[in-house]
Amino acid sequence: MTNYSTSIANPNQALWEKGDFTQIAAFMRQSGEAIADSIGITPQMKVLDLGSGDGTTAVPVARLGAEVVGIDIARNLVEAGNKRAAAAGLRNLKFQEGDASNLQGVVDNSFDLTLSVFGAMFAPKPFDVAKEMVRVTKPGGRIVMGNWIPNDPTFVSQVLKISSAFTPPPPEGFISPMTWGVESHIIERFGQAGVGKEKISMVKDTYYFASPEKNPTQFIESFETFYGPTMNAVAAAQQNGKGEELHKQLVELALAQNKSKDVGTLIPATFMRVTVSL
Ligand SMILES: C[S@@+](CC[C@H](N)C(=O)[O-])C[C@H]1O[C@@H](n2cnc3c(N)ncnc32)[C@H](O)[C@@H]1O
Numbered sequence: 001m002t003n004y005s006t007s008i009a010n011p012n013q014a015l016w017e018k019g020d021f022t023q024i025a026a027f028m029r030q031s032g033e034a035i036a037d038s039i040g041i042t043p044q045m046k047v048l049d050l051g052s053g054d055g056t057t058a059v060p061v062a063r064l065g066a067e068v069v070g071i072d073i074a075r076n077l078v079e080a081g082n083k084r085a086a087a088a089g090l091r092n093l094k095f096q097e098g099d100a101s102n103l104q105g106v107v108d109n110s111f112d113l114t115l116s117v118f119g120a121m122f123a124p125k126p127f128d129v130a131k132e133m134v135r136v137t138k139p140g141g142r143i144v145m146g147n148w149i150p151n152d153p154t155f156v157s158q159v160l161k162i163s164s165a166f167t168p169p170p171p172e173g174f175i176s177p178m179t180w181g182v183e184s185h186i187i188e189r190f191g192q193a194g195v196g197k198e199k200i201s202m203v204k205d206t207y208y209f210a211s212p213e214k215n216p217t218q219f220i221e222s223f224e225t226f227y228g229p230t231m232n233a234v235a236a237a238q239q240n241g242k243g244e245e246l247h248k249q250l251v252e253l254a255l256a257q258n259k260s261k262d263v264g265t266l267i268p269a270t271f272m273r274v275t276v277s278l
Contacts, residue, residue: 012099012124016074018228022054027209027219027265032056035117039144041066048111048136050100051119054080055093061115062093071098071106072119100132101125109138117146118271121180130189134278143276146207148269149181155209155257155269159223162253163233166246181272190276205273212264216254219265223250 025032035057041047043065049058052070054077062068062085072078072095081095098106100116100123114137120129133143148156160178170176179185187197211219223230224247237246260266 010073012122013073013075015228015232016072016122017076019226019231021074021077021227022080023222023226025053025056027211027214027222028056028207030210031207032117033060035146036060036064039113039115041113045112046110046138048106048114049119050114050116050133051122052081052095053077053119055084055095057115057117058093058095059084059088059090062090063088066092066113068093069111070095071100071103073097073099073123099123101128103132103136106132106136108135110136112138112141114141114143116144118148120145121147121177124175126175126180126185126189127192130193130195134190134193134195134276137278139278141278143274143278145180145272145274145276146205147180147186147272147274148178149204149272150176150178152181152270155253155267156271157269158253158257159230159250162246162249163230166237166240166242167233168236183272186272186274195276195278199277201275201277203273204270206268207271209267209269210260210265212262214265215263216258216265216267217251219267220247220250220254 041061041064045066047061047066047068049068049070052058052072055070058068058070058081070081075097078095078097085093100120114133120133123129137143150157183202186202187200190200191197209219224234234243234246237243254267257267258265259268
């Protein structure tokens, strides 16, 4: 994979280009397909996947016949996505670099469906993100978001909680991505983008991190080695001599939440599924 120089100018980009998110995405393919199957994709539908990563959702959506554009801030993931699309022979799927807070170059009313599964929630300036998603989606079209939920007892929220206990507090004014999992924030953000709350539905749903051969300890090691936010937590913990304690807590969490009956991993995580009808 290409090595990109880390961008001090854009810490959001540097965070997601760190490590190799494709190694985490490998645990997400099953639920990516389930989401694609559940959102009413029809052939030739024009779909934008924001914060698409290497295509966990975009690839199965394209397999269902939609014309898909994946936009992601991480150049290594754009490259990995385009390789996956080529390997799958999907000429109706392309990935490009872009920022969900500012989709410059994307024409108004271009897409029937704007999708973002744990993607746009990580972009800074959430009000701009909502405005951009509304702008590029056709009237009569839909926006579907999957967002993690703060203070939830399931895996992702708990990883965050554990990690934050080992890291310095974020800079003043930082808006947590997890606020995208809170109903009042969702309504306020789309409200400022001109969408009434009667057009927004929010339901809790379950995502699974799954691997038939990798056990929960190996799953946690993948986070520590390849997932930018966890890599930062590990580095901070190690600086304070607490690396082993962080590792122990993360492994305990994964073991406690694992539902697999054999050697592998099957860890559920609750998320907020947001559907906006324009
Ligand atoms: C947790 S990953 C999810 C990736 C993918 N949707 C999936 O389900 O596998 C978050 C993704 O959001 C992307 N991202 C973060 N900030 C972004 C921004 N400002 N604009 C576009 N993408 C962004 C990251 O690069 C990363 O690919």
